[in-house]
Amino acid sequence: MNQLWLVPLLPFLGAAVNGALGPRVPKWLTTLVALAAPGGSLLVALVVISEWRHGAPAPFEQVLYAWTRAPLRIDVAFLLDPLSAVMTFVVTFVGFWIHVYSTGYMSHEKGYQRYFVYLNLFMGMMLLLVLGNNFLVTFVGWEGVGLCSYLLIGFYYDQEVPPQAGRKAFIVNRIGDFAFLAGMFALAQRFGTLDYRKIFAAITADPHALQTPYMLGLSFAAFVAVCLFAGATGKSAQIPLYVWLPDAMAGPTPVSALIHAATMVTAGVYIVVRTNALFQLAPGVLWAVAIIAAATAVVAATIGVAQNDIKRVLAYSTVSQLGYMFLAAGAGAYAVAIFHLATHAFFKALLFLDSGSVIHAMSGEQDMRRMGGLRKHLPVTYWTTLIGCLAISGVPGFAGFFSKDAILGAAWQAHIALWAVGTITAGITAFYMFRMFFMTFHGRFRGTEEQHHHLHESPPSMTLPLVVLAVGAVVSGWVGTIPFLHRDWLGHFLAPVIADVGHGHAHAEHGPGLEAFLVGASVAVGLLGIFVAWRLYGRDRNLAGEDAFIARFPAVHRVLANKYYVDELYDAVVVRPIAWLARMCFRVIDTIFINGTVHVGAFVTELIGDLGRFTTTGNVRNYSLYFFTAVIVLFCWLVF
């Protein structure tokens, strides 16, 4: 267990070694280092977690050294408890296979070595985030993954769009990070420590102390919970800060799979679950979380219906699924949120890697209207995509079914409206996923002759991760509800992390009749979505269904295709005023005050110089006169 510190260190080491070796070493060496780092990290993580599981069930803390000392002592320390164990496993496992995939996907790109430096760095930062035993270590990882996200979104820096998307992601995330910091400061001020276990022990010991009014009309718990959730909306792309995630698709596709689907964007869910004690003490905030999450889920899902870029469909799907996770957390079912986080990590990473495989085969084409009929050419991609789509649609037996069902059950207990929104979203999700599936793989090929000629199945380095993740997309759901092993195994595993301060939503068991109804409803809605997608896009209809839909509801399609004009709204309400303010600052403060001061200084200097330069006549006799005059003056001064 004492090797826990190696888990985040190895990816950092990989990034450092590849960064030091530079781009001119042979490619196999870069690949070796890039794969050894996350691979080693995965192995160490598995060994450490299994050792810890077989030992005492208590959380394991490893203090490396004291970062700061009294009055606010902060250690660089790692914490292995059920929550961080699940997260570490998901991050290292999915991360490793995406690294493997990347070696195939990026093999023809320039910047191969730079890509893997960033990717390894990301792994290290993400593991720092989930393994940190206090808020500050987590925050370092939190900012670190944001940085890596920025670097990788803008990976194709010689094009116009990716760097802009990277900046957008970074700036939008800063808004959330600011709130996160404010929450952290409040905690440090109140408890004198940032250590998770110390803070939560103090909260559990005296929960009511935190419910006294604190700031802005909120109790202390509510204030901190709002701050942390605001941070989470930035990182995990919830309303109102979700706008960066679809644009983040400008990065390489494996990056979208790793950072913008499986790991980084789930950090917000992680932090909410980690601090569930605070959220439980602030029921109002919990309601806000649930409502925002439900709204995000349904809004993003409806936008996903009208997107034609294969990666954008998946991006909105990710936003929507993250909404599901927060819906579970908002309903008080924290273990279920982590459950969906884990299953989503598998099937969404799989779907992104599939889309990468498709884009790879289509020579960079991302528009689904120019795909179609790829089933024959990409058999492995076809079948694994089908598994991913079935998983996300909640078809029984696949991972998404179990986690989504658990979320809807929790939502039902919280409020029937939340359940209704969640169920409708499930139907829309099934629809747009199979819309993507049919548009891409069925019908006839609609691309150019050249693209058709080039079509090929991806190399084994890419198809192997697809198969592995496809298996994960099926079996990862079973850990939640293995019928013959232990019902709700994950829930029991995570139980120690969930604080018992007696305030979350009620948790009565469903009766079997209600349970059957809930499961039946979500499955029926999912199948309905698939059926509608099949009617519109299946049966070799190509784009006929899409065109019919657009002709029938032009206004609806326009609003959805334009993403509810949210980007335009933000542009008008936030971006333009700030740009105007910046211009005013430039014109008034910069031009008048700062430039003015400098110009006055320059003018005075010039004036003195202008007067003084007339002494430089160029005439030697003048100079000698100055000299003798000065000698006489000095003489008089010294003598008299």
Place this chain on the structure above:
Amino acid sequence: MTVPISWYLVLASVLFAIGTVGALTRRNGITIFLSIELMLNAVNLMILAYARLLGDQAGQVIVFFVLAVAAAEAAIGLALFIAVYRLRRTIDVNRLNLLRW
């Protein structure tokens, strides 16, 4: 009879003053040069007068140094003026005023 020290000093001061005025007022470079030599020698005279009065040989040694430096300076100065003359066909310092504002 011995010459009183004040005579030497008056002579040296007069020579120095003549040299100063010459250096400041003359326009011919060579004449300015000669005026500076005159000032140097006025100082030499004064140093020698004191050396004799005080019975200190160090004063005479200093004068040798001054003479040596003056000789070197004269050589360099004359060389410069020849060079300037070749270039500008004049050594009138009023017209050698290129380095001005």
